[in-house]
Amino acid sequence: MTTATDTPPRAGAAAPAVRRRSARRRLVPYWLLLPGVLWLLVFFALPMVYQASTSVQTGSLEEGFRVTWHFPTYWEALRDYHPQFAKTLLYAGTATLLCLLLGYPLAYLIAFRAGRWRHVLLVLVIAPFFTSFLIRTLAWKTILADGGAVVGALDALHVLDVTGRLGWTEGDRVLATPLAVICGLTYNFLPFMILPLYTSLERIDGRLHEAARDLYASPAATFRKVTLPLSMPGVVSGTLLTFIPASGDYVNAELLGSTDTKMIGNVIQGQFLRVLDYPTAAALSFLLMAVVLVTVTVYIRRAGTEDLV
Amino acid sequence: MTDTPTGGDVRLTGISKTYGSFTAVHPLDLTVPEGSFFALLGASGCGKTTTLRMIAGLEEPTTGTVLLGDRDVTDLPPHKRPVNTVFQSYALFPHLDVHENIAFGLRRRGVRSVRRQVDEMLELVQLGDKARHRPHQLSGGQQQRVAVARALINHPRVLLLDEPLGALDLKLRRRMQLELKRIQTEVGITFVHVTHDQEEAMTMADTVAVMNAGRVEQMGAPAELYDNPRTTFVANFLGTSNLIEAEVVEVGADVVATAGGGTLRLPADRCPAPVRAGGRLLVGIRPEKITLAHADDADAIPSGRNRTAGRIADTSFIGVSTQYAVDGPAGTGLQVYEQNIERDPRLVPGAEVVLHWNPAHTFGLDAAQDVEAGAPTVEGAA
Amino acid sequence: MPNWIRRNLVVLAGLLTLVYLTLPNVVVLVFSFNRPDGRFNYTWRRFSADAWKDPCGVPDLCGALALSLQLAAWATLGATVLGTMIAFALVRYRFRARGAVNALIFLPMSMPEVVMAASLLTLFLNMGAELGFWTVLIAHVMFCLSFVVVAVKARVTAMDPRLEEAARDLYAGPVQTFLRVTLPIAAPGIAAGALLAFALSFDDFVITNFNAGSAVTFPMFVWGSAQRGTPVQINVVGTAMFAVAVLAVVAGQLLTARRKRAEEHH
Numbered sequence: 001m002t003t004a005t006d007t008p009p010r011a012g013a014a015a016p017a018v019r020r021r022s023a024r025r026r027l028v029p030y031w032l033l034l035p036g037v038l039w040l041l042v043f044f045a046l047p048m049v050y051q052a053s054t055s056v057q058t059g060s061l062e063e064g065f066r067v068t069w070h071f072p073t074y075w076e077a078l079r080d081y082h083p084q085f086a087k088t089l090l091y092a093g094t095a096t097l098l099c100l101l102l103g104y105p106l107a108y109l110i111a112f113r114a115g116r117w118r119h120v121l122l123v124l125v126i127a128p129f130f131t132s133f134l135i136r137t138l139a140w141k142t143i144l145a146d147g148g149a150v151v152g153a154l155d156a157l158h159v160l161d162v163t164g165r166l167g168w169t170e171g172d173r174v175l176a177t178p179l180a181v182i183c184g185l186t187y188n189f190l191p192f193m194i195l196p197l198y199t200s201l202e203r204i205d206g207r208l209h210e211a212a213r214d215l216y217a218s219p220a221a222t223f224r225k226v227t228l229p230l231s232m233p234g235v236v237s238g239t240l241l242t243f244i245p246a247s248g249d250y251v252n253a254e255l256l257g258s259t260d261t262k263m264i265g266n267v268i269q270g271q272f273l274r275v276l277d278y279p280t281a282a283a284l285s286f287l288l289m290a291v292v293l294v295t296v297t298v299y300i301r302r303a304g305t306e307d308l309v
Numbered sequence: 310m311t312d313t314p315t316g317g318d319v320r321l322t323g324i325s326k327t328y329g330s331f332t333a334v335h336p337l338d339l340t341v342p343e344g345s346f347f348a349l350l351g352a353s354g355c356g357k358t359t360t361l362r363m364i365a366g367l368e369e370p371t372t373g374t375v376l377l378g379d380r381d382v383t384d385l386p387p388h389k390r391p392v393n394t395v396f397q398s399y400a401l402f403p404h405l406d407v408h409e410n411i412a413f414g415l416r417r418r419g420v421r422s423v424r425r426q427v428d429e430m431l432e433l434v435q436l437g438d439k440a441r442h443r444p445h446q447l448s449g450g451q452q453q454r455v456a457v458a459r460a461l462i463n464h465p466r467v468l469l470l471d472e473p474l475g476a477l478d479l480k481l482r483r484r485m486q487l488e489l490k491r492i493q494t495e496v497g498i499t500f501v502h503v504t505h506d507q508e509e510a511m512t513m514a515d516t517v518a519v520m521n522a523g524r525v526e527q528m529g530a531p532a533e534l535y536d537n538p539r540t541t542f543v544a545n546f547l548g549t550s551n552l553i554e555a556e557v558v559e560v561g562a563d564v565v566a567t568a569g570g571g572t573l574r575l576p577a578d579r580c581p582a583p584v585r586a587g588g589r590l591l592v593g594i595r596p597e598k599i600t601l602a603h604a605d606d607a608d609a610i611p612s613g614r615n616r617t618a619g620r621i622a623d624t625s626f627i628g629v630s631t632q633y634a635v636d637g638p639a640g641t642g643l644q645v646y647e648q649n650i651e652r653d654p655r656l657v658p659g660a661e662v663v664l665h666w667n668p669a670h671t672f673g674l675d676a677a678q679d680v681e682a683g684a685p686t687v688e689g690a691a
Numbered sequence: 692m693p694n695w696i697r698r699n700l701v702v703l704a705g706l707l708t709l710v711y712l713t714l715p716n717v718v719v720l721v722f723s724f725n726r727p728d729g730r731f732n733y734t735w736r737r738f739s740a741d742a743w744k745d746p747c748g749v750p751d752l753c754g755a756l757a758l759s760l761q762l763a764a765w766a767t768l769g770a771t772v773l774g775t776m777i778a779f780a781l782v783r784y785r786f787r788a789r790g791a792v793n794a795l796i797f798l799p800m801s802m803p804e805v806v807m808a809a810s811l812l813t814l815f816l817n818m819g820a821e822l823g824f825w826t827v828l829i830a831h832v833m834f835c836l837s838f839v840v841v842a843v844k845a846r847v848t849a850m851d852p853r854l855e856e857a858a859r860d861l862y863a864g865p866v867q868t869f870l871r872v873t874l875p876i877a878a879p880g881i882a883a884g885a886l887l888a889f890a891l892s893f894d895d896f897v898i899t900n901f902n903a904g905s906a907v908t909f910p911m912f913v914w915g916s917a918q919r920g921t922p923v924q925i926n927v928v929g930t931a932m933f934a935v936a937v938l939a940v941v942a943g944q945l946l947t948a949r950r951k952r953a954e955e956h957h
Contacts, residue, residue, distance in 0.1 A: 029784035033792060036773035036836055040795050043833040047810035054813050102708045109705030123940055124709060128716050130936035132894050134913040135929040138921060139715035142722065142733045190712060240801070248803020251896065255917055265805045272809055272901065278816075285809040292803060367856050387859040388868075394860045400853035404875045413871075414861035463861065 055282035065278060077283045081267050085291065088264040091178065091253075092246035095185035099193040099242045100235065102186070107197035107234070108227075112206075125194055133188060137255050140184055144174045144256070176258040184252035192241040200234030201227070236303045240296060247292055264288050317343030317378055317499060319364060319467050324373030326359050333359045335523045336372060341467070341516075346493050346500045348514035350507060352546070352683075356523040357503045358397075361469050364501065366390045377466050388417070393460035394469040398476050399452050401444035407431075407455050408440040414463040430458040433492065450481045457489070461496060470502040474509060486512050507547050511535065519543050521683065535595075537579055537672055544593050544674065546683035551599075551643045553592045553617075554676060557584055564673060566590050569638030571617045573671065580673035589676035596644035598670040601633060603653060604661035616665040619643065621658050631656075635664060716933060723926035730920025742923035746931075749922040755912035756928060762824070762908060763893040766831035770892075771885045773832070774839025775877075781840070782847040800837045807834065808901035815902060822904025830902050831892040838891060839884035846880020 055073060059065035078085075110121045128136060143150055151174050154160050163169040168179040204227065212222040250265030264284060271281035319341040326334040334356040341347045349357040362368035364375055366387035374383045382390050393414065402410050411430055412423040420426075431437045434454035444452055453473060460468055473489070474482045490513050493500050504510050510517045511531035518528040519542070527539045535547055544550035555566035555573055563574050564584055573592050577584070584590060594615075602610055610616060619637025631652065633645040645664060647656075656662065696703070722732055726739035747753035781792065799807065811833070815826050854876065858868040896910040903911060913925055 029780040029786040032776040032780035032784075033786075036777040036840075037792060037795060039773060039833060040799070040836065043811060043814070043829055044799050044807065045795065047807075047814040050813045050817050051810035054817075102704075102711065105701050105704035106706075106708040108701055113702055113705075119944070121709070123937070124713060127933065127937055127940075128712060129890060129894070131716055131719055131929040131933045132910055132913060134896060134910050134917070135719055135925055136715040138733075138913070138917060138925075139718040139722070142718050143714060145733060187711065187715065190708070194708075244801055244803055248805040248897075250805065251914075265803070268805050268809055269900075272812060278813065281809060282813060285806050288803060289806045296801070365860055367860070386864075387856070388862045388864050392860075394857070396853045396857055396860075398851075398853070400851060400857040402854060402857070402872060402876075413858070413863075417862040417867060417871075459861065 051282045051285060054278050055286050057279050061276055070279070073279050073283045074287065077280050077287065081264065081284060084262055084264045084267050085287070087178075087261065088247055088288075089291070089295075091182050091185060091261075091263060092243055092249075094182050095189065095246050096193075096239050096243045098182070098186040099190050100239060103190055103193035103197055103238065107194050107201055110194075110198050111201035111204075122198070125191055129191065134251065134255075137184055137188065137251060140180070140187065140256055141175065144180055144183070146173055146175060150174075175256065176261075178257070178261050180256040181253050181261045181263075184256045185246045185249060188249070188252060189242040189246050192245070193238040196238040196241060197231060197234040200231045204230050232303065236300070239299070244292055244296065248288060317466055318376075319499065319501065320376040321360070321364070322374050322376070324360070324363055324370045324375065326356070326363060326368060327371045332523050334363075337525060339518065339525065339528075341499060341501055343499055344497050345515045346490070346502065346513055348502045348504060348510035348517045349520055350504055350510040350517050350546075351520035352505055355520040357520045358471055360520070361394075361471055361501060361503045364467065365392055365394050365469050367394075391463075391466045392469060393463050393465040393467075394471060395453075395456045395460050395473045397472040399444075399456040401452055401455055401459070403444055406441050406443055407436065407447070410444065410455055411459045411462055413459060418463075426462055430462045433461070433495070434458045449477050450485060453477065453485060454488075457492065461492070461498070465498065467499045467501060470500060472504055473502070474504070474506075482506075482509065489513060511547070519546060521546075536670075538593070538674070539581065540682070541591065541674055541678045541680055542683035544672075544683070545681070549596055549644055550593045551596060551640070552674065552680050553594075553639045553643075554680075555590050555592045555639075557586055557588045557590050560584055560586055563668070564590070566592060566673075568592060569617060569640070571639060573615045573617070574668040575615075575671035575673055576669060579671065581675045584673065591674040591676050591678070591680065593672045593674055594666055594670060596632070597630075597646040599643075599645045599664050599666045601635075601645050601647055601653075601656060602663045602665065603655045604663060605655075607663045610663060610665050613668070614665045615668050615671060616663055617643075618661070618663050621656060621660045621662055623658060624656070633662075635662060637664070719926050719933075720930045723923060723930045725923060725926075727923065732921045732923050732926065742927045746924050746927045749924045751907065752909075752912060752922065752924055752928070755907045755909045758824075758906065759893055759909040762828060762831060763889050765828055766835055766892040767885050767889045769828075769832040770835035770839050770888045771881060774836045774884060774888075775843050775881055777836075778840045778843035778847055778880075782844055783852075796837045796840050799834055800841075804834075804897040805901075808898040811898065812901045822902055823906045826902045826904070827899050827906060827908070830898045831895065834895070834898060835888035835891050838887050839881075842884035842887060843877065843880045846877050846883075850876055 053067055054065065056067060056069050056071060057065040058068045058070045058073075106121075106125070110118055110125075114121050142148075145151070151160075151172060154174065155172055160169050160172060160174075163179050164171070168182070169177045174180050174183075208226055208230070209222055212226045213219075217225060247263075248265050250263060250269050253261050253263045253266050265288075268281055268284050268288070271277050271284065275281075319339075321337060321339040323336045323338065324334065325332070325336040337360065339360075349360060351357045359368055363370045366382070366385060366389075370383065374381055376382070377391065382392075402413065405413070408427055408431075411427050415423045415426060427440070428437070431440055434457060436451060436454055436458070439447060439451060439455075444455065447455065453476075456473070457468075470489075474485050477485060486509055489500075502510070502514060511534075514531065516528065517531050517534055519526045519534065521542045527534060527543045534543060538544040538547065538550070541550075541552060544552065553568045553573070555568035557564060557566045558572075559565040560577065562577055564577050564580050566573050566575075575592065580590065604618070617637055617639040619635040619639070621633055622636045622642070623634040625632050626649075628649070630646045630648055633647065633656065635643045635645060637643065643664065722735070723742060724738050724740060725732055725735055726737045726741065727734065728736055742748070777792070777796065780786070781789070808830075811826075811830055815822060820826055850873075854872055855868055858872040859865075863871055894910060895908075896914060899908050900911060900914065907915070909928070913921075916922060916925060
């Protein structure tokens with residue numbers, strides 16, 4: 001297969017010089033990549049380096065900051081703000097779980113049961129995006145208002161008793177409690193769960209359901225043994241697309257929560273934009289990145305899905 | 310096959326293509342005479358498409374030159390070569406309608422008024438009423454004809470066809486084969502046609518080159534290739550052959566060999582070059598050239614015919630013919646196709662039979678080759 | 692549980708989720724017709740169309756809106772051009788450092804926004820850059836780029852490379868091939884990427900908030916008003932954007948449907 005040495009078939013096959021691709025052509029991809037990659041290197045990768053350096057600096061605004069390899073900043077940040085870290089993981093994790101529980105039925109409905117309404121439902125899922133998310137988040141202040149219909153209904157259904165015992169609500173208030181923050185997070189990132197779920201469900205060949213039913217699987221068994229495993233890529237990318245932004249969010253905690261519901265995003269924002277303690281802010285930001293990366297890596301290992309993009 | 314090189318020949322000299330350590334095409338010389346319908350036939354991965362793409366300029370040859378007439382076009386990019394291609398699965402531009410697809414080449418060369426030429430082309434391929442349709446609105450056969458029209462309108466020196474009928478169902482394939490042949494006769498342009506379908510190649514082409522593993526195994530007119538294959542690959546890939554291992558006993562105007570205790574004769578000019586007494590030889594015969602006689606009638610077989618005995622192992626009824634598989638001392642699974650004219654009811658599995666045929670239809674092959682080369686296998690049924 | 696409910700349980704659950712998703716938009720719409728008593732527009736008082744008659748009646752609101760639109764337009768242009776180039780390089784060419792480039796595209800999409808926002812601010816502070824329109828634009832192009840790459844890549848990957856070969860075979864040079872064949876066929880992917888970039892840029896708050904200095908975009912205006920008092924005009928703008936977008940989608944659907952029908956009748 002690999003040699004051309006034996007039998008040049010006919011006369012005149014004396015091999016001329018081997019041709020090479022022109023150098024200009026080989027450079028084309030690099031020219032195409034250059035501006036965009038440069039942009040990302042300078043405005044995404046380089047800032048990470050600057051931030052890493054800032055996190056080990058000491059000094060003050062007046063005298064300026066210098067790199068002193070002051071690693072204790074990290075321990076101090078953890079010591080002072082570990083409750084906010086814990087809350088971040090709790091709120092973002094709960095919101096992700098809720099997104100999955102709420103999003104799966106809707107994605108399933110659109111993929112398999114919607115018929116000719118499929119496009120309408122998809123538009124309804126995406127359309128809210130067109131109103132600024134801050135305005136929509138503020139609307140939850142109205143929906144969850146004290147003494148409003150929603151709170152009244154939750155109270156009548158004794159939901160507030162349960163959440164109250166969990167420490168998620170206080171008395172008959174929902175606004176300015178952890179529940180309100182989780183509710184806002186769930187709402188804001190729900191479409192990021194539904195769309196990948198829908199994409200992976202929609203790819204499933206309908207005949208697989210029929211084959212499972214034909215092979216003595218009940219509807220529930222069909223779902224557990226066929227539909228759910230085949231939709232796992234959607235579940236994995238959906239949970240990541242929800243959890244990662246939720247863990248860095250500070251808008252919901254700020255608008256719907258109270259001083260007791262601050263997440264790590266709020267702390268970073270405050271340190272950077274109000275307190276102006278840049279080393280602590282940079283260290284917190286790095287810690288958040290590390291926590292997210294570790295959580296995500298462990299999760300991907302567990303879920304065993306490699307192809308995410 | 311070309312004694313007088315005229316202006317429109319396609320000549321490949323020493324052309325080859327390697328990708329890293331893999332050689333797709335070994336150094337190859339090929340001349341396609343002007344105005345001929347030339348087929349490159351082979352299984353997938355044999356290098357036929359690569360060869361075609363080197364003629365089109367879509368692939369740069371590693372070595373060698375491509376000549377159109379007397380002009381060396383090896384270093385010309387595809388858009389500067391007077392060559393056009395009908396691509397596999399057609400590659401019609403989805404964003405343009407049929408008219409604009411066909412006009413594409415003319416417009417790129419700065420032709421202003423294309424209307425008349427496009428209309429003529431649409432007539433030639435019988436698609437006059439589809440000018441404003443988008444490709445996805447056409448059937449497979451119609452798309453195929455648009456692809457042909459889009460290439461032919463440029464009056465190329467050579468039209469290259471890369472598996473042009475591969476995406477069509479069997480009936481449509483047969484019709485399009487005749488259609489393409491008609492168009493070729495009408496326009497008189499050289500066609501170079503790549504296919505893995507041996508029937509297609511033999512139906513359409515004046516000359517067929519059989520390729521295998523980056524080399525041309527044999528080249529010639531279809532009947533010539535079929536009746537006188539030079540390698541086991543050609544013998545098996547082009548139709549079906551019975552190949553019987555034999556020992557040569559005598560070499561003269563005829564070669565005489567023995568196999569399974571019987572004697573087989575064949576003309577010496579239908580044997581590969583070095584045949585000597587005592588050497589080995591593969592004796593080949595096509596299944597339809599064999600006549601089957603029940604052992605009881607063996608005496609009625611005229612003398613001078615090659616014969617070998619056996620027992621029917623299996624029969625299958627095809628309609629126009631019946632196919633028999635016969636096991637005997639000369640070989641197992643020998644194939645015999647008998648026309649269903651006067652069927653002998655005694656020819657059932659288990660029956661003792663004699664196979665006989667005209668020595669002139671026999672061919673000899675070098676015994677050092679793989680007997681199974683080119684035969685269809687279960688995995689890669691071609 | 693009656694059989695009917697059991698069989699349609701998933702439909703009911705899905706529709707409930709849909710209500711959860713769309714309820715805030717309904718509230719925004721309804722409260723755009725409210726006349727609140729105080730500075731905040733959270734409780735219903737009386738019907739009034741005043742805000743619709745005078746959407747720019749609040750100081751700075753329309754200026755912020757204009758700034759956001761301008762930013763989104765430029766960011767879309769920049770991200771689309773750069774992202775499309777990268778997508779073509781990734782799909783069409785083999786080159787070294789491909790894995791590194793892929794990682795560089797993927798990372799910004801998998802990073803909490805606040806981390807990117809904070810680190811970019813660190814860079815600008817260190818360089819002594821003046822925060823404002825340009826720093827925000829740089830940031831927007833940066834985070835929109837990856838999404839454009841993904842959208843365009845999907846389309847270009849699905850494109851038959853033989854189409855370009857066919858064009859070259861039919862006497863189109865490299866430039867002609869790109870303009871006449873590649874670009875028209877890749878256009879839907881590029882358009883999708885551009886739309887996504889526009890939406891992301893227009894609605895971005897976190898990164899903008901960190902890097903805007905004294906410039907105020909529309910999301911920043913809303914954020915500020917949550918502290919100072921929410922004018923009804925915010926709801927008017929939100930509802931109007933929603934209506935325009937939905938109308939555009941419906942119109943697009945109708946157009947394609949009609950064109951399809953027209954083609955079938957042909």
